[in-house]
Amino acid sequence: MELRGFMHEMILTELEDAVGVENVSHSSDQKLAYGTDYFWLARMTVDKGGNPALPDYVVRPGCAEEVSKVLKIANYYKLPVQTWGGGSGSQGGALPMAGGIVLDIKRMDKLLDIDTKAGTITCETGMIFQTLEWYANEQGFSVMHLPSCLTCCTVGGALAHNGIGILSTKYGKIDDQCLSVEVALPNGDIINTLPVPKHSSGPNLLPLFLGSEGTLGIMTKAKFKMTKLPEVRRHHAFLFKDISTGYDACREIVQTVKPSIVRLFDEAETVSIIKKVIGFEKRGSFMNLTVEGHAKIVAAEEELILDICKKYDAEYLGTEYGEKWFENRITFFYPGYIMNNPQMFGTLDTVATYDNIEKIYWAMKKAVEETYDGVRFISHSSHWYDWGCMNYSRFIIDNPPEDQEECIRLHNRIWNAGVRAAIANGGVINDHHGVGLKLGRLMKESYGPAMQVLQGIKKELDPNGIMNPYKMGL
Amino acid sequence: MFSKDSARQADACRFCWMCRHICPVAGATGSEAWTPRARGLMISMIERGTEFDKDIAEAMYHCTLCDACANDCVTGYKPSEYTREARMRAVVEDLAPAAVIKMIDTISECGNIFGLSAMGKLFEKAGKLPEKAEVLLFIGQTAEAMRADTGVHAISILKKAGIDFTVLADEPASGAYLGELMGYTGDVQAVAAHTAKMIADTGAKTLVVLNPADAAMFKEQYGAWGLLSGIEIVTATAFIAALIADGKLKVKKAGIAGSLQEPVKLTRALDEIAPFKAIADACGIELTELFLNGKMSRCIGTVPFDVYAPEVAAQMVRVRCEDAVRLGSNLIITASPDDFYIMSKYATDGVKIADIYEILDGLC
Ligand SMILES: Cc1cc2nc3c(=O)[nH]c(=O)nc-3n(C[C@H](O)[C@H](O)[C@H](O)COP(=O)(O)OP(=O)(O)OC[C@H]3O[C@@H](n4cnc5c(N)ncnc54)[C@H](O)[C@@H]3O)c2cc1C
Ligand code: SF4
Ligand code: SF4
Numbered sequence A: 001m002e003l004r005g006f007m008h009e010m011i012l013t014e015l016e017d018a019v020g021v022e023n024v025s026h027s028s029d030q031k032l033a034y035g036t037d038y039f040w041l042a043r044m045t046v047d048k049g050g051n052p053a054l055p056d057y058v059v060r061p062g063c064a065e066e067v068s069k070v071l072k073i074a075n076y077y078k079l080p081v082q083t084w085g086g087g088s089g090s091q092g093g094a095l096p097m098a099g100g101i102v103l104d105i106k107r108m109d110k111l112l113d114i115d116t117k118a119g120t121i122t123c124e125t126g127m128i129f130q131t132l133e134w135y136a137n138e139q140g141f142s143v144m145h146l147p148s149c150l151t152c153c154t155v156g157g158a159l160a161h162n163g164i165g166i167l168s169t170k171y172g173k174i175d176d177q178c179l180s181v182e183v184a185l186p187n188g189d190i191i192n193t194l195p196v197p198k199h200s201s202g203p204n205l206l207p208l209f210l211g212s213e214g215t216l217g218i219m220t221k222a223k224f225k226m227t228k229l230p231e232v233r234r235h236h237a238f239l240f241k242d243i244s245t246g247y248d249a250c251r252e253i254v255q256t257v258k259p260s261i262v263r264l265f266d267e268a269e270t271v272s273i274i275k276k277v278i279g280f281e282k283r284g285s286f287m288n289l290t291v292e293g294h295a296k297i298v299a300a301e302e303e304l305i306l307d308i309c310k311k312y313d314a315e316y317l318g319t320e321y322g323e324k325w326f327e328n329r330i331t332f333f334y335p336g337y338i339m340n341n342p343q344m345f346g347t348l349d350t351v352a353t354y355d356n357i358e359k360i361y362w363a364m365k366k367a368v369e370e371t372y373d374g375v376r377f378i379s380h381s382s383h384w385y386d387w388g389c390m391n392y393s394r395f396i397i398d399n400p401p402e403d404q405e406e407c408i409r410l411h412n413r414i415w416n417a418g419v420r421a422a423i424a425n426g427g428v429i430n431d432h433h434g435v436g437l438k439l440g441r442l443m444k445e446s447y448g449p450a451m452q453v454l455q456g457i458k459k460e461l462d463p464n465g466i467m468n469p470y471k472m473g474l
Numbered sequence B: 001m002f003s004k005d006s007a008r009q010a011d012a013c014r015f016c017w018m019c020r021h022i023c024p025v026a027g028a029t030g031s032e033a034w035t036p037r038a039r040g041l042m043i044s045m046i047e048r049g050t051e052f053d054k055d056i057a058e059a060m061y062h063c064t065l066c067d068a069c070a071n072d073c074v075t076g077y078k079p080s081e082y083t084r085e086a087r088m089r090a091v092v093e094d095l096a097p098a099a100v101i102k103m104i105d106t107i108s109e110c111g112n113i114f115g116l117s118a119m120g121k122l123f124e125k126a127g128k129l130p131e132k133a134e135v136l137l138f139i140g141q142t143a144e145a146m147r148a149d150t151g152v153h154a155i156s157i158l159k160k161a162g163i164d165f166t167v168l169a170d171e172p173a174s175g176a177y178l179g180e181l182m183g184y185t186g187d188v189q190a191v192a193a194h195t196a197k198m199i200a201d202t203g204a205k206t207l208v209v210l211n212p213a214d215a216a217m218f219k220e221q222y223g224a225w226g227l228l229s230g231i232e233i234v235t236a237t238a239f240i241a242a243l244i245a246d247g248k249l250k251v252k253k254a255g256i257a258g259s260l261q262e263p264v265k266l267t268r269a270l271d272e273i274a275p276f277k278a279i280a281d282a283c284g285i286e287l288t289e290l291f292l293n294g295k296m297s298r299c300i301g302t303v304p305f306d307v308y309a310p311e312v313a314a315q316m317v318r319v320r321c322e323d324a325v326r327l328g329s330n331l332i333i334t335a336s337p338d339d340f341y342i343m344s345k346y347a348t349d350g351v352k353i354a355d356i357y358e359i360l361d362g363l364c
Helices: A007-019 A028-032 A040-047 A064-077 A129-138 A155-160 A243-254 A267-278 A295-311 A320-327 A354-371 A404-424 A440-461 B004-013 B024-029 B036-047 B054-060 B079-092 B098-110 B119-126 B141-145 B148-160 B176-182 B186-201 B212-224 B236-245 B264-269 B274-282 B303-308 B310-326 B337-346 B356-363
Strands: A057-059 A081-084 A101-104 A111-115 A120-124 A178-184 A190-192 A218-225 A232-240 A261-265 A285-293 A344-353 A375-381 A388-397 B135-138 B206-209 B232-235 B256-261 B285-287 B331-334 B352-355
Touching (some): A007 A057, A028 B054, A040 A344, A040 A404, A040 B036, A064 A081, A064 A101, A064 A178, A064 A190, A111 A129, A120 A129, A129 A155, A232 A243, A232 A320, A243 A285, A243 A295, A243 A354, A243 A375, A243 A388, A261 A267, A267 A320, A285 A295, A344 A354, A344 A404, A354 A375, A354 A388, A354 A404, A388 A404, B004 B036, B024 B310, B036 B054, B036 B079, B054 B079, B098 B176, B119 B141, B119 B148, B135 B148, B141 B337, B148 B236, B148 B337, B148 B352, B176 B186, B176 B212, B176 B303, B186 B212, B206 B212, B206 B236, B212 B232, B212 B264, B236 B274, B256 B274, B256 B310, B274 B356, B303 B310, B310 B337, B331 B337, B331 B356, B337 B352
Parallel strands (some): A057 A101, B135 B206, B206 B232, B256 B331, B331 B352
Antiparallel strands (some): A120 A218, A178 A190, A178 A218, A232 A285, A261 A285, A375 A388
């Protein structure tokens, strides 16, 4: 939207009135900081010296009431509002593609309550997730949400696209850990979901907002359950002859016991990233696994796991590599260890039932490899349920085209091919990184006529379409 | 153009989010532009044609150069290096904030960032000291101007231990604050060379440094410039901890509980964690341990930072006080005149800021 005359200043002063002069900015440093999140296309743009999409206003509210005021102003002027947590999302979800307001939530980082008897912890959603975990740890508890972005994502960002942590196989996804949220709706009303996440008191509102990526409202507070820190946490590693055997063995393990971590790597990832970070040298399908909780139960679980792996002819690698993986679990994400520009890359994570997951692995690999000659495809499965698991597959192109437009075309073609292979074989667009700007165009294909349900809700809650335009296909 | 090394480091950090949780400025303000990765991004964009303007320069000054980010990182990259270089450029290109320029001028004119000296008051309280001695105690600008008591107690402790020492009556600046404000330029090197000469002229064999910021400057940067060679540089905490260990100071137990504000220049720049704890232990202080201690200790600002961003320093102190109170402590004990000076200004109600030198002096 073009603002004429001194309209820009009129809106600026109104925003300043809502959140304080020092918390509204349009200076070049503040705006540039929001020009790129973890999305490869945004990174490529600045890497090539291009112009990123910048906001007109950076607004940093300090409480839910201020968020509400900003939303009312934005609605009146029909200004886009892009909520920004840590900006560590990989789908371009927080990018201010439509200009307008970037609403940075990180000033809202208060710990509101910690109840060791009930085992709950409540905070504002701008808190960095690591901080929340530290608060729980101080009392001998954990939220048990330990994603690799623990140190960089906010609580709100993790909730906004329904994230997942490394301990998920035992403790679940964030929607298993979150009990309730407070939300500022697009019209500025502040609502709460019901106090508990399981009930028969009408359709559950909580899952509607978890994964809504800032398109339906802004989550301002959240309550989580906590779990006592485990008495023991023990790591193991195995080598399977191939990923197919690995899938069968891991399925049987998680249908028998409850490990916290199960990570099965295809051979391509075993001989590349696993070798580089933890120094494991053999070919095959590497798997590391962690069991934790009460010592007696853990011992019994370990015995069953060893039996199952034996049945599938796995080589037991002892505890060393599992421990090394755990120690280095975030090393994988630092510059020099993870792919970086100018390489083109993306994480095509999806989730499916056990009858489909291996089909998806092969179909996606074929689709990606057929789209471009110089592409590498690596994959692992790291979040397991008793009904299915996810695939965390990556494509990597070491020498992508120089031309920016060519890059965008190739990038989107690969994504289309990979995600369509997943959808065609019983998978979904994404497991835990969300949809964002990157994959919005595929939502209708995935949902089919069910998309009208989401569109109806969007229209009702956000009739002016101010909340995170171009994202999630809404 | 930034140096090759800064450009390379900024290029790595610009797309990396891993250390933002540990950055005290980003944490206290929630500002995205004041994260290590945002500064890396801005520098990498400047290298690709974006104009380096006053706003970007302002962001370069919203960093305490505490190196929490680098300490937490597995790669060896150090955002403080490119940030310091950006400041050098900002000063040269006349983009630095007015408050920064004013501080540089004040240090250049008066030798002290506060523009005043209370050395007279310090000597009045400390009594007469010899002109030359084996040991030279370097007081630093904050103790000189704003926190004479830390200096007085440190002097008293050394006297009680029977140390043959002195203090420079017209003590010059180490250049630590100047280096923070404008990078390690030729001007800063000239200041350092002058100071090194004054120290050498005393004939001291050991330089005991009260302010951790000065100690880091002497140990790291003077060494790189070939200054002070042949003189042993020891932090006051390490020197006093050794006196206690050697039985030269007999210390009674205080019977108090508190949490230590471990100076980041000690814990990270100098990798010196044990001495402050050893002194606290000798004083019988029961420690309330935080998550962010030792190598991860939380920075509450520096003296120059407090001058150009007082509201941010105040917020960092509030965050630090909250940590202490949440874990059941309302006493925070400092080992740096800078920390004492800044924390005393902004401590939240009910939280007391104490000085380890004052506590120890009262017990021995
Ligand atoms: C190194 C690295 C490792 C990662 N590892 C994992 C992992 O292990 N597991 C995992 O699940 N993800 C992982 N991710 C991706 C993950 O999606 C993001 O890191 C994180 O969840 C995003 O949080 P953020 O606070 O940075 O959100 P942002 O990137 O700022 O925003 C993401 C989306 O959420 C919306 N949003 C943010 N806050 C709110 C709010 N309060 N209310 C409503 N909407 C909001 C934004 O508008 C945007 O659409 C990783 C990312 C990185 C960079
Ligand atoms: S210092 Fe390390 S962790 Fe921080 S941004 Fe740079 S590379 Fe990432
Ligand atoms: S040096 Fe300290 S203040 Fe500066 S970016 Fe790193 S952690 Fe933040």
